[in-house]
Amino acid sequence: MTNTNKKVLVTGGTGYIGSHTVVELINAGYETVIADNLSNSERFILDRIEQIAGVRPKFYEIDLCDKAKVEDLFNAESDIKAVIHFAAFKAVGESVKEPLKYFRNNNLSLINLLEVMNEKGVNNIVFSSSATVYGQPDVLPATEATPFQKALSAYGSTKQMGEEILEKVSSATIIKSIALRYFNPVGAHKSALIGELPVGVPNNLMPFVTQTGIGKREMLTIFGDDYSTPDGTCIRDYIHVVDLAKAHVKACERLIAEKAESNYEVFNLGTGKGTSVLEIVNAFEKVTGQKLNYKIGPRREGDVESLYAETKLANEKLGWKAELGLEEMLSSAWAWEVKLHEGTVEV
Ligand code: UFG
Secondary structure, three states: EEEEEEEEEEEEEEEEHHHHHHHHHHHEEEEEEEEOOOOOOOOOOOHHHHHHOOOEEEEOOOOOOHHHHHHHHHOOOOOOEEEEOOOOOHHHHHHHHHHHHHHHHHHHHHHHHHHHHHOOOOOOEEEEEEEEOOOOOOOOOOOOOOOOOOOOOOHHHHHHHHHHOOOHHHOOOEEEEEEEEEEEEEEOOOOOOOOOOOOOOOHHHHHHHHHHHHOOOEEEEEOOOOOOOOOOOEOOOEEEEEHHHHHHHHHHHHHHHOOOOOOEEEEEOOOOOOHHHHHHHHHHHHHHHOOOOOEEEEOOOOOOOOOOOHHHHHHHHHHHOOOHHHHHHHHHHHHHHHHHHHOOOOO
16 A cells, blocks of 8 residues: 655666665555656666556656756655655766766756755655765775775766765755665566666676676676785675665655654665675576686776675664575576566567
């Protein structure tokens, strides 16, 4: 049953993490409204959400950089209780080449949202941040108190700035906010009806692995095996996208129930476990039974050696813990890739 007292606006709700979150919100009884300009997602995802969750989210095809459109949306949806703001550009490499595109889109959309929320008296917002704010910490695991390092990309800058904006605005206005710092989101919904839809050659490891497994790419290149890690390859904290989605439901609940301990809170979202690139490759072969062609190449510029999360704060305060392991991450990512390959996803 949908509880109209629990209407949540999800920006970027047809995207990868957004769509999984909309499903979990509906499962938890929320009414969802999506705002997305479809710049990096597909309209059919709305059908898929409906297929999985049994409810079709209301959809506004708008660009959040257009403030008048944001105002129209809030006028039409007068009883929004919280906003989850996913909508943003996220390609690290592109952001290095076109920084202004990232500063304009990612920062302006957030500012417009916050201004309109203040005007309309909507005070709760959950923000998609990233573990990239930490750079390479001196001490691991990274806690929420680990200091930021200078961002190497405009994308990283927009996440650091987004947090700054929220912190300041939350101390001076009606806004209450939670920033969630994602580690490395991977995997897909168990139905294999929604998942990641990378455009062109994937930058991220998991879609490159599954595309190589299915034969779309000839070979995975492992970016460096001379790091100071046990097997020489980089270590990351991979987290299942469905676990990540559930954390957003918890964050919404916390804000709406006025349980937050301050006007601005931050939580790491990871498993707390580091996995190397080679371990991913080996686990992929084991879980899927699919051989993976790979070679060792040079390091990728800007990569940190090792990054994984301290998750105690999210465990204790949000009452959230990652439940799905590497096997579920890999098998669901693979099932989604197989469906894409079969052509059952009309992209
Ligand atoms: N990797 C490979 N080969 C590939 C792709 C990735 O070896 O073809 C390795 C990378 O070197 C890295 C690991 O796989 O060690 C994970 O790489 P991803 O690109 O999947 O993830 P990153 O940790 O680099 O990226 C994350 C987030 C971004 C964030 C970025 C900051 O996905 O949102 O960290 O650098 F901005």
